[in-house]
Amino acid sequence: MTRVVLGAHVRRFREHLSLERRLGENTVRAYTRDLEQYEEFLVRRGIRGLDTIRASDVEAHVADRGWAASTVARKIASLRAFHEFLRRRGDAAENPALQVRPPRRPRPLPDVLTVDQVEALLRSPRGETPAAVRDRALLELAYATGLRASELVRLTLEELDLDENWVRCTGKRSRERIVPFGSKARQALGRYLEAARPRFLKDRGARAVFLTRLGRPFTRMGYWKLLRGCASAAGIDRPISPHTLRHSCATHLLEGGCDLRVVQEFLGHRSIETTRIYTHLDRNYLRTVHTRFHPRA
Secondary structure, three states: OOOOOOOHHHHHHHHHHHHHOOOOHHHHHHHHHHHHHHHHHHHHOOOOOHHHOOHHHHHHHHOOOOOOHHHHHHHHHHHHHHHHHHHHHOOOOOOHHHHOOOOOOOOOOOOOOOHHHHHHHHHOOOOOOHHHHHHHHHHHHHHHHOOOHHHHHHOEHHHEEOOOOEEEEEOHHHOEEEEEOOHHHHHHHHHHHHHHHHHHOOOOOOOEOOEOOOOOEOOHHHHHHHHHHHHHHOOOOOOOOHHHHHHHHHHHHHHOOOOHHHHHHHHOOOOHHHHHHHHOOOHHHHHHHHHHHOOOO
């Protein structure tokens, strides 16, 4: 289908997101997909110019498509950002998407493993094969630091300090932070780097910490598949993703008494409101805390 409405504006907007706002590749790709769908809709609707797009067009695009509320909200955010980009550049007179209100959606609680489940997961890579040693190190570091999947697989040797027990990672919007880890992760990493990583190394110039059997850096999908296999071996019969370990790390820190602001810095959240979702605590834990600390309990 020939694009005649948005045209080269999409390319310029994509460059703006990547180079000026410094958003991640996956985020930029999601914006681009949203705009491609929007383009096709506008063409079918017979719209030929930017200044002829109205709020009713944006509403019609996101309505009755069977999308979840969270998806609709994200697409509206994409269109708002795009039209605002056009308005500020002088390519359009107004931002029609500003008048479209996203649907209200309940914010789901994070998917969290219990401490016992995490322990079983971390023990699941058995033996001393190079792959088992690597997998234990990867899982230990993931749970110890709460790194995002993309941060973990991009981690390089230069960003890992085994003397001070911390990693330096670059998160969303290229924000850099220092994240500490404990002795268990330190031991697993030391064993991996000394005995297992050299077995995977094909290119002496490779700097990624975690390498596949082909000597390449792990991908997010590769990490997800590894995690799924380890969860199955640990007897965890529920869906699990790389973010599950991040959620579990944050929740267990808070349950252990860690300050919410510290967890925000630890996870690299821009807003404290993003971190606040981890303050959900099950009733048994609340009862235990109440019994321990309330003077009349």
